Amino acid sequence: MELMVLLNALVTRLLFVLHSLIGVWRVTAVKKEPKYWLLALLNLLLCLETGLTLKFKQGRGYKWFSPAIFLYLICTVPSLWLLEIHHGTQYCGNEPGAVQVNVSNQDFNQSRDSSRGSEGTDHHIIQTAKVFVNQLSTICETVWTLALHQTFLLLLVVGRWLLPIGVEITRDQLSQLLLMFVGTAADILEFASETLDIEDVRNNYALINAILAVWTWSMLQFPLDLAVQHIGCKPTASTRRIPSLLLCRYSAELWNIGVSLFIQDGPFFIVRSILMGHFRIFNQMLVFFTAKNILVVTLQLYRLAVITLDFRATILQKSKKEVSCCPCKPYEASIHATTDQDGEMKELVAFPPKEESQTPQED
Numbered sequence: 001m002e003l004m005v006l007l008n009a010l011v012t013r014l015l016f017v018l019h020s021l022i023g024v025w026r027v028t029a030v031k032k033e034p035k036y037w038l039l040a041l042l043n044l045l046l047c048l049e050t051g052l053t054l055k056f057k058q059g060r061g062y063k064w065f066s067p068a069i070f071l072y073l074i075c076t077v078p079s080l081w082l083l084e085i086h087h088g089t090q091y092c093g094n095e096p097g098a099v100q101v102n103v104s105n106q107d108f109n110q111s112r113d114s115s116r117g118s119e120g121t122d123h124h125i126i127q128t129a130k131v132f133v134n135q136l137s138t139i140c141e142t143v144w145t146l147a148l149h150q151t152f153l154l155l156l157v158v159g160r161w162l163l164p165i166g167v168e169i170t171r172d173q174l175s176q177l178l179l180m181f182v183g184t185a186a187d188i189l190e191f192a193s194e195t196l197d198i199e200d201v202r203n204n205y206a207l208i209n210a211i212l213a214v215w216t217w218s219m220l221q222f223p224l225d226l227a228v229q230h231i232g233c234k235p236t237a238s239t240r241r242i243p244s245l246l247l248c249r250y251s252a253e254l255w256n257i258g259v260s261l262f263i264q265d266g267p268f269f270i271v272r273s274i275l276m277g278h279f280r281i282f283n284q285m286l287v288f289f290t291a292k293n294i295l296v297v298t299l300q301l302y303r304l305a306v307i308t309l310d311f312r313a314t315i316l317q318k319s320k321k322e323v324s325c326c327p328c329k330p331y332e333a334s335i336h337a338t339t340d341q342d343g344e345m346k347e348l349v350a351f352p353p354k355e356e357s358q359t360p361q362e363d
Contacts, residue, residue: 080149184264187268227250
């Protein structure tokens, strides 16, 4: 096993575990109940996946699916759910988005003075870390939740980049996938932050759960690599059907269209339309992003129509060529008959029939 492959596989999964533990720590600190530390046990699944991947795949990835990314979602999403639900009853005392961090020199001087006469440098480092953690706890809760959302999405993209790729995916395909993930992560963050920050939404527990459910559903596209890989069907009897041929030829494009319509822009448009139509919630950003979702859905449907028409034209053109080159049996039989007749005529021309000798009539 290559050393770099091993390091990338282990370091990436270690980052996933650390970020998940930070989320669990925030839930425990906010809820003030130690039982929420049980959420950290979900990381055992990621540790098990790491061992199996190192043993059977030598640290490399799988085709079309990333178990490490999927398990990272399982480990982190429950913590973000609990923070967002608790966020509905927590408000910052200062301006929105203000970070309340005050790590002063006095605190570090006090920790340094307290560490003198003890065990020396090691004790000083521990005391400094405690002061830093205490100061982090004073950050406004809304800022903590937003920061976890942002780092979560960024780590999904960076982690997918660092994870060793399998033999089925090329680096060119990986670069395309990462660029798509960056745009997808930005849209998902806009959806979560923009809708959950509305005051009327925060006062409705059912709306919070619905928005978080759609947000979780949109995150399921990250473990999949179908956006840049074609299925590559073999020419069998089943692939001669029109839907199978269309799926084999345009599998990546159809996956992108399906993700936009059923996983991301389509559900986002439905949620925002319900907020404006049923709950009468209007603001400038909500109207803008709703119009954006309408435009994206329309363009994806237009793209689907273009692919279908192009595929239909290709099939018709191919069928015409097959008819002209490989005619059916009755037509083929007539050609053979005509060929036989032409052969006979050629023989007749080459060897004319002998004329009967006319014997002179005797008088």
